Amino acid sequence: MKKRVPTIRDVAASAGVSVATVSKFMNGTQRFSAPVEARLKATIARLGYQSNPHARYMVTGETRTIGVAVLDIRNPHFTSLVKGANRIALQFDYTLLLVDLEENAAREYQLIEALARRVDGLLLNTRMADDATDRLAPLNKPIVMINRASDDSKVASVSPDNHRAGFMLAQHLLNQNYRDIGYLGYPQSRANTIRLEGVTDCLASAGLAPRVFEADSPTAAAGERACSSILFGPERPDALICYNDLIALGFLKEARNLGFSLPGDVAVCGFDNISHGEYAWPGLTTVDIRSERLGEIAMLRLVDALAGKPASESGPLEPRLIVRESTLGRPRGA
């Protein structure tokens, strides 16, 4: 015999009060006479009653749920984002409805749309083209986008300062006396463009320009694939800035396999400061874009929006350069 979950009516009957009283008690909407309060407390505890969130939604219109869509939860940068978002959400009594899009552009919009029906607001990390964000408007829910170019004015978004992060990495390499600097990008990502601009702007101040290569996905496997053609190309760069740490790590590994010595033959660095980099060898120089904090900020923005507060326009999050062994070799001919 399955025992039925107690409803508000069970509690009301059992405590000898009306459902309205129980409802008000549960929500702390009102004060009660001592005897009623005592009976209510006892009955609720005895029955183990908890209000049904879905029924509650029916009348309040609030789900206390935030939809989170990420391209790939296994990318440590995205994992951290979710971690940070989860922390703030719990703090404000929200729960995360998570969808891993698996980098599947085809189902992307459909999944997000379905997600939107069940939540109060959305935290989105997609590769959706800018014009496609128009399609999100009819969802009629507060949305915060993550890792989107900040000049995208239509929807709220939080991103690291990608330009500055790129600039930092390039400056560091210049300081280390590297001159022939390559950039291994991932053109599908919006952040890629800005990171490259940061690199380019910095190098320009020294009268240099980066040689640009492309990876076909933001993964270590893509870094491995790109490696040989870069290292055995006509003019091998001194140093390589990769679109993210995963690509850098893959490149690093493959370069070692190919018999190159790192960072002696080529220095390598990336973006994101994923934990892999700390335990790799040589340790990976990177720039910490503070993913977890980014997730917290994004969720904070959403919570504010949901509470009807104005968006506190804080600037992009300051990145931090993390120098490790992968860029500390003496460049050729220096």
Added chain:
Amino acid sequence: MKKRVPTIRDVAASAGVSVATVSKFMNGTQRFSAPVEARLKATIARLGYQSNPHARYMVTGETRTIGVAVLDIRNPHFTSLVKGANRIALQFDYTLLLVDLEENAAREYQLIEALARRVDGLLLNTRMADDATDRLAPLNKPIVMINRASDDSKVASVSPDNHRAGFMLAQHLLNQNYRDIGYLGYPQSRANTIRLEGVTDCLASAGLAPRVFEADSPTAAAGERACSSILFGPERPDALICYNDLIALGFLKEARNLGFSLPGDVAVCGFDNISHGEYAWPGLTTVDIRSERLGEIAMLRLVDALAGKPASESGPLEPRLIVRESTLGRPRGA
């Protein structure tokens, strides 16, 4: 002017049919006359109508949502679990309600209880004591536990074959001629006991026994902390099996800092086959417990239970030994 989301009544009115008809159409419960079907299709498309999942739940009792609680989403093993679970869930039209417990035992039960109210079933990864699982029964929802000892008969659970995995690692080290083998465990985890048993049983067949050390958390930081006292202890082991790859990676890094040469001075390996290990140096020998597949299987079990199907009792998932450089050094005196 905010435009209201269309309800089933809007569609009914606009198409000149009853709400019952629209409902049946949406659910494919019935066939319709051509004209009605055409009108319905057109109206639904025009209004962009989609049924409200919460209202639907009110009558069906189904949320089409699975609650997933993990100890720490940033632990790559758990991330993979979620990835696999998400894949199967989407396939069966479920969505994941995710809660990261942040290894916080205090709020654990409370969070899970709240989660249970909103979902059809639960996928749980907790350190809750076995007797505490009794507290989950009143939740009255199908539950699949992850990474729990298989002898725990009360609740369904899926786990890797931890004993075999431990055995494999120990056997590999014996094959490599290591004799003085240590085990750096994390006693708070149930899997830890079984992994150690696997190691112990294997070594026993060679007349040996592992020396056991303890880490205070399942993280790289804990591996770093444990390192010096093990390596500078009275009798330094030849080889060290760590409770998981994170601990192993931390140990590896710190050992290098302390001036040891790996695997020459000490071989190191772990469990989980997290991607870090492939890009570390020396590459980390590990045993792949197939986390992502584990997540898939767990979710499959849950989906079956929800569909009223009997649990197909498949045995534990076969682990796979992944040998890399961290255990390929020549042992001392061999």
Added chain:
DNA sequence: GTGAAAGCGCTAACAT
């Protein structure tokens, strides 16, 4: 093949 109506568990407006 289609419609009318009851009711899921809850909150909020209003009455007392």
Added chain:
DNA sequence: ATGTTAGCGCTTTCAC
């Protein structure tokens, strides 16, 4: 301070 009641959007008998 407490109770009555009308829905929220939907599915599901049960008529027709």
